[in-house]
Amino acid sequence: MVVLSPQALQRMPYYLQYLKSLSACGTAVIAAPAVAEAMRLNEVQVRKDFAAVSPSKGKPKTGFVVTELIANMEGILGYHNTKDAVLVGAGSLGKALLSYRGFQSYGLRILAAFDVDERIVGTQIENKPVFSVNKLGELCERLRVQIGIIAVPDREAQRVCDALVQSGIRAVWNFAPVHLTAPKDIFIKNENMAASLAVLSNYLEAGAAGVTEESKP
Amino acid sequence: MVVLSPQALQRMPYYLQYLKSLSACGTAVIAAPAVAEAMRLNEVQVRKDFAAVSPSKGKPKTGFVVTELIANMEGILGYHNTKDAVLVGAGSLGKALLSYRGFQSYGLRILAAFDVDERIVGTQIENKPVFSVNKLGELCERLRVQIGIIAVPDREAQRVCDALVQSGIRAVWNFAPVHLTAPKDIFIKNENMAASLAVLSNYLEAGAAGVTEESKP
């Protein structure tokens, strides 16, 4: 069992999806090269990733036990023990996140939302209560919430982050396209749709402008 | 003007956010080291990123013109000319994406959604029509849509991807945690919340288990 790089960690959900589909088809054992082939990844990379999550080693000539791989990966990703989170900012994006049901299978449960808008404070979105941001600290501390999700406008993001840190949160999932400053022991994961779109748009732009390797002077 | 690495491209929205806030405060010129300091990035990295997007060079001792930087970055990211997209899968996640208003400022417009569920086909979500997936090809070809957003369950993702490719789409934004196979000239950008959560969860799990640098044997 080795420490996994962030890149390796982010490959885990893809492996999981594929391994589960294999398992559903009744495949009990799988070799790394077969997975690499199917997922179009490098063979050595898959081997290393599998080795990194497997306390019991793979068997030469046969491979890895699918159910063990799944269990090990889910364990590392913490899918088994549910982690509570609060969401700050119940606007367009916040609502979207509240209404997304997929999170629960990843072990994430959003307990409540917080907002400044008096018109929605006191209401429910997808059965999740919306509280005033004033209540943020109290609730987080009382329920020992570990994860804070930031879905507020850019300019509020840092302030909300500070409040979350103050409330004892240990990790922040930040959907605002803003760099956040926080103490070193607070883990910040930026989720930036704009950044993703940037790569995508750039590809289309470059293509449209005819910028290719050949067209360079 | 240099080719930007994907990493550099993904930093652009963060720069943009910061530069716009500067511009709003009336700052006309800014030096790379100052930006690096504020955003906690490496000074050289900022300098290189700025140089890469600036046809006119920065001036030693003063820096870069803020408005030019903004315009150049927005140009590279294609924020100025709106790109049309279709969304396939109007379930929990799909609805969330349809209702997110932030996309338009990034030059992305979702024209319509497609789904197999007869109960929602013909309805509207956030003023966007929901069509039957059978109509996918026709509409994409007619309107020359370039971007397809996949928000269907895992097992449907590849089939939908194939249909999109067939319909002349050039880039796919894939929200299913599945590896997609497509021709080389089709650009695929995976957006995986599970992958992001993986990094976040792993941090919390590791912390909970007391796995630190010090606790290693």
Place this chain on the structure above:
DNA sequence: TAGATTGTTAATCGATTAACAATC
């Protein structure tokens, strides 16, 4: 001019990929 900041070339770092001996 003096000094801060730029652009660029070289060094470092981490992740990916290749090579190969060990193993079932």
Place this chain on the structure above:
DNA sequence: TAGATTGTTAATCGATTAACAATC
């Protein structure tokens, strides 16, 4: 045994960071 697959050590690759001369 023969051969496929594993685990591991070495080479490659790309991005980040450091060093430094050029410039306003």
